[in-house]
Amino acid sequence: MSTLFLALAAGAVVGLALGALGGGGAVLAVPALIYVLGFTPAAATTASLVIVAATAATGLYAHTRDGNVRWGTGVLFASAGLVPAALGGAVAGRLPPALLTGAFGILAALAAARMLRTPPEVVQADRSVRRGRAAATGAALGAVTGVLGVGGGFLAVPALVTTLRLRMRTAVGTSLLVITVNALAALATRTGAADALDWSVIAPFTGAAILGAWDGRRLSGKVKADTLRRIFARVLLAVAGLMLIGSLV
Numbered sequence: 001m002s003t004l005f006l007a008l009a010a011g012a013v014v015g016l017a018l019g020a021l022g023g024g025g026a027v028l029a030v031p032a033l034i035y036v037l038g039f040t041p042a043a044a045t046t047a048s049l050v051i052v053a054a055t056a057a058t059g060l061y062a063h064t065r066d067g068n069v070r071w072g073t074g075v076l077f078a079s080a081g082l083v084p085a086a087l088g089g090a091v092a093g094r095l096p097p098a099l100l101t102g103a104f105g106i107l108a109a110l111a112a113a114r115m116l117r118t119p120p121e122v123v124q125a126d127r128s129v130r131r132g133r134a135a136a137t138g139a140a141l142g143a144v145t146g147v148l149g150v151g152g153g154f155l156a157v158p159a160l161v162t163t164l165r166l167r168m169r170t171a172v173g174t175s176l177l178v179i180t181v182n183a184l185a186a187l188a189t190r191t192g193a194a195d196a197l198d199w200s201v202i203a204p205f206t207g208a209a210i211l212g213a214w215d216g217r218r219l220s221g222k223v224k225a226d227t228l229r230r231i232f233a234r235v236l237l238a239v240a241g242l243m244l245i246g247s248l249v
Contacts, residue, residue: 003037003200003201004204006036006037007037007201007202007204007205007208008204008205008207008208009208010028010029010032010033010036010037010205010208011051011204011205011206011207011208011209011212012208012209012211012212013028013032013212014028014029014032014051014052014055014205014209014212015055015059015208015209015210015211015212015213015214015215015216016212016213016215016216016219017216017235018052018055018056018059018176018179018209018212018213018216019055019059019062019212019213019214019215019216019217019218019219020172020216020217020219020223020228027104027108027236027239028235028239029044029047029048029051029052029205029209030044030045030048030104030148030243031239031242031243031246033047033048033205034101034246035242035246037201037205039198040097041097041100041101042092042097042100043196043197043198045092045100045148046187046190046197047197047201047202047205049183049184049186049187049190050187050197050202050206051202051205051206051209052179052183053179053180053183053184053187054206054209054210055206055209055210055212055213056176056179056180056183056213057176057180058210058213058214059176059213059214059216059217060173060176060177060180062213062214062217063172063173063176063217064173066173066217068169068170068172068173068174069170069173069174069176069177070166070170070173070174071177073134073160073164073166073174074174074175074177074178075177076131076134076135076138077134077135077137077138077141077156077160077164077174077178078138078142078177078178078180078181078182079135079138079181080134080135080136080137080138080139080142081138081139081140081141081142081143081145081178081181081182081185082142082181082182082185083139083142084139084140084142084143084145084146085142085143085145085146085182085185085186086146086185086186086188086189087143087146088142088143088144088145088146088147088148088186089146089147089185089186089187089188089189089190090146090189091146091147092146092147092148092190095147098247098248099247100147100148101243101244101246101247102243102244102247102248103147103148104148104243105239105240105241105242105243105244105246105247106240106244107144107148107155108236108237108239108240108243109236109237109240109241109244111155111158111233111236112232112233112234112236112237112240113233113237114158114162116230116233133163133164134164137159137163137164138178141155141156141159141178141182142182142185145182145183145185145186146182146185146186146189156171156174156175156178156179157171157172157175157232160174160175168226168228169228172228
């Protein structure tokens with residue numbers, strides 16, 4: 001099977017996840033880049049930032065038109081994570097590959113478990129957001145983004161839903177703002193690493209992901225919020241298992 005076809009197929013899945021679920025793009029992109037397209041863990045985390053930043057920005061535009069973005073909360077959340085994301089990006093290249101993949105898997109599993117434990121009534125209506133809580137959560141997410149090369153959506157969505165009490169669809173749209181800002185901040189610290197990437201793979205991967213994000217956004221308007229939350233959590237659990245196994249072999 002050709003590398004181009006694999007890149008297009010993986011990109012479409014990543015875009016669909018980002019558009020429909022507001023996250024899961026990098027948590028799917030990193031394993032695909034490593035296990036399907038042959039990238040090293042360090043190169044995969046850098047490439048995923050490029051892919052996710054471009055795709056999330058596209059999805060953000062679509063969700064903004066639908067009124068699903070809480071700009072005040074999103075800007076505060078993302079701004080608090082800028083410095084931690086940059087610092088984390090500078091540290092990431094010095095960490096062992098097995099540690100990166102293992103930490104990735106553990107965080108994905110924890111986020112999925114929290115999403116599955118959240119009772120449906122908690123996510124039915126947006127509530128007022130405490131600025132201090134939003135900033136603290138955003139800073140923690142930024143650090144994770146920088147170290148693991150993720151946009152942060154697979155953690156941002158659970159945080160926005162369970163900690164900041166946003167509706168699932170509002171959390172999806174707002175998380176795309178957070179993902180875009182965090183991914184760009186982390187990528188800025190990896191400019192040297194980006195020069196060595198295989199753009200013949202990354203370009204079609206990104207293009208397919210952007211197209212998939214539009215389909216994902218339409219899907220999110222047709223599926224119940226609680227169903228989206230459970231789908232997201234189960235995808236995270238599956239990927240977490242794959243990454244944890246990969247860190248041990």
